[in-house]
Amino acid sequence: MHCALYDAGRCRSCQWIEQPMEAQLAAKMNDLHQLLAEVPVDQWCAPVSGPEQAFRNKAKMVVSGSVEKPLFGMLHRDGTPVDLTDCPLYPASFAPVFAALKPFIARAGLTPYNVARKRGELKYLLLTESQQDGGMMLRVVLRSEAKLEQLRAALPGLQAELPQLRVITANIQPVHMAIMEGEQEIWLTEQRSLAENFNGVPLWIRPQSFFQTNPVVAAALYATARDWVRALPVKHMWDLFCGVGGFGLHCATPEMRLTGIEIASEAIASATQSAAMLGLHDVHFQALDSTQFATAQDATPDLVVVNPPRRGIGRALCEYLNRMAPPYILYSSCNARSMADDIGHLPDYQAVRVQLFDMFPHTAHYEVLTLLVRK
Numbered sequence: 001m002h003c004a005l006y007d008a009g010r011c012r013s014c015q016w017i018e019q020p021m022e023a024q025l026a027a028k029m030n031d032l033h034q035l036l037a038e039v040p041v042d043q044w045c046a047p048v049s050g051p052e053q054a055f056r057n058k059a060k061m062v063v064s065g066s067v068e069k070p071l072f073g074m075l076h077r078d079g080t081p082v083d084l085t086d087c088p089l090y091p092a093s094f095a096p097v098f099a100a101l102k103p104f105i106a107r108a109g110l111t112p113y114n115v116a117r118k119r120g121e122l123k124y125l126l127l128t129e130s131q132q133d134g135g136m137m138l139r140v141v142l143r144s145e146a147k148l149e150q151l152r153a154a155l156p157g158l159q160a161e162l163p164q165l166r167v168i169t170a171n172i173q174p175v176h177m178a179i180m181e182g183e184q185e186i187w188l189t190e191q192r193s194l195a196e197n198f199n200g201v202p203l204w205i206r207p208q209s210f211f212q213t214n215p216v217v218a219a220a221l222y223a224t225a226r227d228w229v230r231a232l233p234v235k236h237m238w239d240l241f242c243g244v245g246g247f248g249l250h251c252a253t254p255e256m257r258l259t260g261i262e263i264a265s266e267a268i269a270s271a272t273q274s275a276a277m278l279g280l281h282d283v284h285f286q287a288l289d290s291t292q293f294a295t296a297q298d299a300t301p302d303l304v305v306v307n308p309p310r311r312g313i314g315r316a317l318c319e320y321l322n323r324m325a326p327p328y329i330l331y332s333s334c335n336a337r338s339m340a341d342d343i344g345h346l347p348d349y350q351a352v353r354v355q356l357f358d359m360f361p362h363t364a365h366y367e368v369l370t371l372l373v374r375k
């Protein structure tokens with residue numbers, strides 16, 4: 001893929017961009033084979049990839065420059081700002097939003113935060129688009145509430161110009177560090193979450209909850225999980241690290257009992273709302289630590305889905321799964337190294353099927369789905 005910012009040496013985030021997609025996929029498959037070298041796999045499925053560009057539904061922009069001429073993008077290590085509004089990973093629909101946000105910042109008087117001087121208010125802009133209808137969520141990350149009223153006063157003009165901005169919030173991040181968001185979220189619109197839909201399953205995008213950033217490949221991942229699970233005799237499943245519920249909501253049928261566990265309560269609120277829309281009644285989503293939840297249970301479900309952060313599920317959860325022995329485990333991972341470690345700690349399970357999903361093109365990262373069956 002071609003990226004002018006990469007060619008100019010201004011952004012090097014996509015380290016594999018010069019390799020054709022087929023070569024990238026082959027290298028990722030090779031990496032996965034090596035990481036699972038000690039794990040016998042019955043069936044390797046063909047890798048799944050999506051579009052080469054314009055595939056991201058989310059932009060996380062550091063705001064720098066001046067209030068009259070803000071830049072949206074990132075800062076190099078030496079503090080030099082780079083404007084990434086032309087990044088080809090974003091869909092074309094982002095360009096007019098970025099273009100309108102620049103003069104809006106001047107009108108609202110939101111001075112970009114200057115990291116070196118520790119001055120200014122506006123730190124980041126986080127923009128997410130729903131594939132369902134092009135609706136968008138904009139989160140304005142501010143250092144404090146000092147400019148909140150100015151932001152509120154300028155908003156009606158922005159909303160008239162960009163009616164696709166359905167959800168707008170201010171996030172207050174007072175700490176001088178590269179953390180993107182703080183705990184305090186202030187909603188500036190009546191609508192609090194953005195409707196999304198993958199494969200006919202309603203999902204909700206909202207602040208403070210994880211949502212997949214490559215919708216085409218994520219939809220394929222959830223659909224595959226659904227197909228694999230529906231072929232198994234599952235009456236009760238757990239979806240651990242469930243986020244907004246994508247896996248559980250795809251796999252569950254009205255006859256099935258679904259328990260979803262996730263640490264972020266905002267994500268659990270979304271998952272609960274989706275389950276109600278689907279008419280699923282035997283569904284129990286709770287905001288808890290997955291390991292603490294699991295290790296406190298006596299009953300074992302037929303299937304445990306896990307989709308942990310990069311660190312994997314960890315030793316304690318592996319030990320619990322060995323002991324409680326659910327017949328099936330479906331492991332979706334964005335870090336095959338930690339997944340391979342975890343599978344190494346599940347000696348009673350056989351990897352029957354593995355499939356790679358190219359969720360992060362032009363980088364070394366990828367998602368992998370593994371079905372484990374009790375031996």
Ligand SMILES: C[S@@+](CC[C@H](N)C(=O)[O-])C[C@H]1O[C@@H](n2cnc3c(N)ncnc32)[C@H](O)[C@@H]1O
Nearest residue numbers: 210241242243246262263264289290307308309
């Ligand atoms: C890779 S995301 C997967 C989310 C979801 N399965 C999906 O498809 O969107 C990992 C999720 O684990 C959650 N998480 C992190 N630590 C956790 C913990 N200790 N217990 C439960 N959930 C946790 C995160 O908040 C995040 O939503």
Ligand code: SF4
Nearest residue numbers: 003005011013014087
């Ligand atoms: S993140 Fe965007 S701007 Fe940076 S190298 Fe990749 S495609 Fe180019």
